[in-house]
Each structure stands twice: as structure tokens, then as C-alpha cells.
């Protein structure tokens with residue numbers, strides 16, 4: 568009788584597949600993945616892989632983006648129902664209306680979005696490259712979709728631009744309260760606060776560092792501090808503890824239920840039955856490719 572891990576290893580070889588996992592999926596899935604990282608890193612790995620198939624352990628938009636970047640490869644989601652609610656939080660008519668009103672407008676789309684929203688945008692960004700990309704754009708007006716919190720974080724770093732928002736938010740990060748962070752600060756006076764930019768302005772104001780999941784991990788690793796209050800989905804603690812076994816981490820956020828739908832058993836089943844494959848309309852995929860490719864170029 569083979570273990571799930573052994574089954575996955577054997578199936579991966581026979582299918583010439585690679586397993587990608589985001590830092591928010593359960594620890595045991597991160598442990599069996601070939602590549603674990605933030606959204607930008609995983610998009611780059613997906614674009615460059617030589618494997619025939621990609622099993623993307625994450626939410627729907629991640630598998631969709633991998634397929635857009637690699638139309639000739641097979642991309643599988645261990646649980647296609649794992650979706651990011653924020654990915655849908657922008658209205659198409661707002662995009663059209665603002666394009667008509669402001670001549671000099673760039674539609675900047677967070678990678679946490681549907682293929683349809685990407686196809687209507689000028690450039691995609693992730694939390695690790697959004698400031699750099701927005702600052703490099705020639706347009707003065709920016710419609711930032713769908714995350715208003717990441718958008719306002721970018722706006723603070725790019726005061727030379729005028730920002731418009733679609734009002735979307737991540738239900739995991741947006742409901743992390745400044746009061747809860749303040750309470751943790753009182754309990755751990757020497758701890759530094761590390762925060763994801765999907766958190767609110769009030770939480771970001773209490774933070775020592777704001778950045779993507781990979782940024783948070785790298786900051787904690789390089790810092791001389793020994794204790795950290797972590798304001799993002801607690802899945803990052805697996806990598807944080809691996810890289811910094813002597814440091815202490817106090818998570819504040821609730822979990823992302825969709826990311827936690829991915830299990831080793833589902834990964835094995837996906838490889839075995841080749842189920843959960845991502846299919847996209849060809850013309851939509853071609854339109855969504857340009858903003859994603861531009862992100863990889865500028866980011």
C-alpha cells in the first residue's frame with residue numbers, strides 16, 4: 568500500500584507534471600509541492616516550466632493565470648471550487664465608463680481577478696510588484712481593480728497619480744481589525760508587525776513592514792528581531808517557522824477557507840484522474856494574456 572506522497576511522486580513522473588503551491592494552502596500540501604511562493608513567483612514559474620502539466624494548489628484565478636500564460640500546457644486545479652471572492656469584485660461598466668471619461672487612464676488589475684477582468688485591463692500586478700509597475704506607467708489616472716486596499720497602498724506610494732477604485736476587498740484581510748493588532752502589540756511589546764497590503768489602511772498604519780507573502784517571509788528572515796505579529800493568512804507560518812525556527816510568530820488573521828480546500832488526497836486524485844483541468848475560451852485567453860505578459864516584463 569503506497570502513501571499519498573508516494574502516489575503523488577509516481578504520478579508526477581508518469582505525467583511529467585509539476586506541483587505549484589501558494590503559501591496559504593495547508594502545510595502538508597506546501598510540503599509536497601515542487602515550488603511554493605507568492606503569486607508573482609508562481610506566475611513566473613508557471614510561465615517558465617518545461618513540464619507538460621501544472622497542478623496549481625491554490626484558488627481558481629491562479630490556475631487560470633497559469634493557463635493564460637501557457638495555453639499549450641495542461642493546467643489542473645485540485646479543487647476547482649476553491650475561488651477567491653475578491654476576483655469578481657469589479658464591474659465591467661465602470662471600466663468602460665472611466666475609459667470614456669478620462670482619456671489618460673490605465674486599468675491596473677490585481678492578479679486576484681477573473682480572466683474576463685484581466686482581458687479588459689492594461690496591465691496586471693501582484694502585491695509584490697504593484698508599486699513598481701504603477702509608478703512606471705505613463706498614464707496619470709489609474710483605475711485599480713478589484714482590491715481597494717492594495718490600491719490605496721499603491722496610491723500612497725504614487726502620489727503623482729490619481730486613483731479610482733472598484734471597491735473590492737479580500738474578506739480574509741479586510742476584516743482583520745486594527746484593535747486586534749493593537750492588542751497583540753500590547754501582549755508582545757518587542758514584536759514587529761508584518762502586514763499584507765490587502766489589509767486596511769488602519770492596520771497598515773500599525774505595521775513595521777507591509778508587503779507580499781514572500782516579502783513578509785524574507786523580511787522576518789533578515790530581521791534581527793525575534794518576535795513578529797503576522798497580519799496575513801496564517802498559512803505563511805509554515806514557511807516562516809521553517810526558515811526561522813528560533814523566532815516567534817503571532818498570527819492575527821483568520822484562515823482563507825478556499826485555500827484550505829486543497830489537500831494531498833485531492834492532489835493525488837487530480838494527477839490520477841486528470842480531473843479539474845482549466846479550459847478557457849481562446850479569444851478571452853488571448854486578450855487576458857497581454858496584461859499578464861506586461862506584468863512579467865515590467866515586474
Ligand code: 13P
Pocket residue numbers: 590604605606607651679693694695737763765778779780781
Ligand atoms: P501574495 O502571495 O502575492 O502576497 O498574494 C496574497 C493572496 O491573497 C493570494 O491570494
Ligand code: SF4
Pocket residue numbers: 591626650651652653679737738739740765800823825826
Ligand atoms: Fe482571495 Fe483573500 Fe483568500 Fe487571497 S486570502 S485567495 S485574496 S480570499
